[in-house]
Amino acid sequence: MKKFFSKAICFTIMLMLLSSTVGCGSGTSNEGDNGAKVNDSTEQDVSKKNKGPQVELKVAVFDRGTKGYVADNNFQTKWIQEKFGDPNNIKVTFVPIPRAQEVDKLKVLMASNQAPDICFTYTDSVVVDFAKNGGLTDLTELIDKNAPNLKKFLGEDLLSYGRWDNIQYAVPAKRVMVAAESTFIRKDWLDKVGLPVPKTTDEFYNAMKAFKEKDPGKLGGKVIPYTFAVDPNNLMWGVSPLLDSFKEKISEEDTYSLPNWLVPGFKEGMRFLNKMYNEGLLDPKFATDDGKHNDDNISKGLAGAFIHTFDLTYRAGSFSDKIKTVAPEGQYIPIDPFVNKEGKHLKFKFNPNGLFIIVPKTSQRAAEAIKYLEWMADPEVLFYLQNGEKGVHYLDEKNGIPVNIIPNDKLADDNKANFIDLSIIVNGKEFGSEDKNVEAASYGFPGYEELYKQAYSAAMNDASFMPHLDRAIESKAKYSKVLGEKEVETFIKTITCKPAEFDKTYDTLIQEYLKAGGQQVIDETRAAYKAMKK
Structure with missing residues (x-):
């Protein structure tokens, strides 16, 4: 009887430990904030049924002062929360940074240990200074293990632009149009x-x-x-x-x-x-x-x-x-x-990199940050973030490229968009090939489409x-x-x-x-x- 009672206690403790393991954590990875593994769809289903406390991921966003557009609360940020945040048990909070004060504001936030989990800048010297002073997270292993689609989208040559002393301190955004x-x-x-x-x-x-x-x-x-x-x-x-x-x-x-x-x-x-x-x-x-x-x-x-x-x-x-x-x-x-x-x-x-995306050393959400960028590398996600919804933000498509785009001043406030700042892994609209990207860009020059293409071709001829x-x-x-x-x-x-x-x-x-x-x-x-x- 004593032996049976002892076994029952052991079994009960085991069940409690298993329950605790499933119920706790952020739901973003099997290994907490160090995130050696990103959840697959099955694991995400489990996390929905057994959610622990929701974690917060803070993401910087440029505030360009667009009339009627709220940089941290709009249809795009809500869509990001619905499609990325909720399934992964993450509260995505956007932190507006005035575009004209980008560098100065970032330096202040970094110095006061109040920088968002995902920050960015166009200025590589700023990134180098942060790295030299120990202010940035080493993203090398996190990207290698958790972001195969991001690595494929950016490519090794581009990623090297965010690497100093063989450490991946930044994720360089892809510059779509490199012609100068x-x-x-x-x-x-x-x-x-x-x-x-x-x-x-x-x-x-x-x-x-x-x-x-x-x-x-x-x-x-x-x-x-x-x-x-x-x-x-x-x-x-x-x-x-x-x-x-x-x-x-x-x-x-x-x-x-x-x-x-x-x-x-x-x-x-x-x-x-x-x-x-x-x-x-x-x-x-x-x-x-x-x-x-x-x-x-x-x-x-x-x-x-x-x-x-x-x-x-x-x-x-x-x-x-x-x-x-x-x-x-x-x-x-x-x-x-x-x-x-x-x-x-x-x-x-121009160099192939645009923004330098960084994660401050003080951040406890490096794994979630990389998971966010990996999610964004999905072509369907990127397309929506950069173009919005057909019938609302554009009326037609030509060769898979949105045309008859409705300008912001013609949209209701709750549909106003910023199609260049929330898709941070790319600078410019990406449609999967250089030809389509140039074709899409030419639509923005009505009456001069062919001359635009000729100018692009001349700028790229023998360029390095x-x-x-x-x-x-x-x-x-x-x-x-x-x-x-x-x-x-x-x-x-x-x-x-x-x-x-x-x-x-x-x-x-x-x-x-x-x-x-x-x-x-x-x-x-x-x-x-x-x-x-x-």
Whole structure:
């Protein structure tokens, strides 16, 4: 009897332990917050019947101040709660962050240990600083074990952009449109001077000379054949495809390590700009322009050619619309004339990453955070978050792409949407292939759809990503201000000096650049490249 009673007690305790195991926990994983395993559908059914306390996952969201749209309480956030939160026993709380104060607000939240479980920023240096100071969760194992669809969607190359010192500190969002710059020219002016569309650098130069000498726009000497501005934060914007065509082939190590100024051939590209300036083919005010004067040159029909963001020319109310108010026959078309010795039209494209998604070290919901991103990688989930509901947010579909999209100001407040900020694993609308993505994007440029596609194609032709290291270059941050100022000075002075003074001016300024910290940046970058390759 005693023996039987003892066995009964053991059996009862066992039942209590089993019941406790099923009833407790977050329901997000079989192994608590460290989440070595994500629930399958069967486990989720069990969790619905035996739910413990609901856990909270806090997710940052940009607040853009859209009238009538509440960033943390709208049809999308409610849908996320219904489709992701409720089945996984998670309360998803969205934390609005003003878009214009993104970095400053994030730094304050991180410093006070009040940051949401899922944060993000576009600024990689901010992520590096957080990582160096021990403020970020290592996501490597969580992603490897729990996020196969996310890994497939992003790909190893893209994921590497969120990895420093071989640790996955961030999940980089996929940038859908990586095209950067295209070159544009006045097609009506070409026709008037009797020249074909330029296909080489020499033909481009000849067209600029003809625009200057023949004044096809009848502007009475106000013509500016080629216009660009000086942007200290992106100095080569507006000239880089031209300058890249002069560069000579170098080793991969030098590609990572050398600044443009020291790449063989780059000096000759600057000499070419110097020649154009001294022949009156460039805007004489470029050195003091913050960009507004340059845009006015284009909009007012004074410019013959320019290099700009590939799609800007065809946006509603932009250059192609504005020029028709002063020159009804005016037409800017995309061209790709700058070609190097190997017949390549070299140019850069934007890195494949958009947002950097991070989980603060203080978060207790790293497993739930990765599960949220994994759920979002489902094509159906992504489609809804980025497009909404047919008949409510768009009326028709063309090749699986929503068309006749209803703008926010035509929607009731409870249907207003933000289709770019809640699908955080992707920047831009994703439809599964480059062709469909470009087709979908072109619908946003009514009347210019084909020109948009041509501009995209030109921007992507022979384009390559900028070199990416898996570690921070401390000297680059240390000397960034002084080197940035020296680069602006070098750029302006080598373009505007007399041709006979070009070599001396260029060489002197480059030596000053190296002494101001440039050589240390080169040396540290070269060492980092070698370490990365090991």
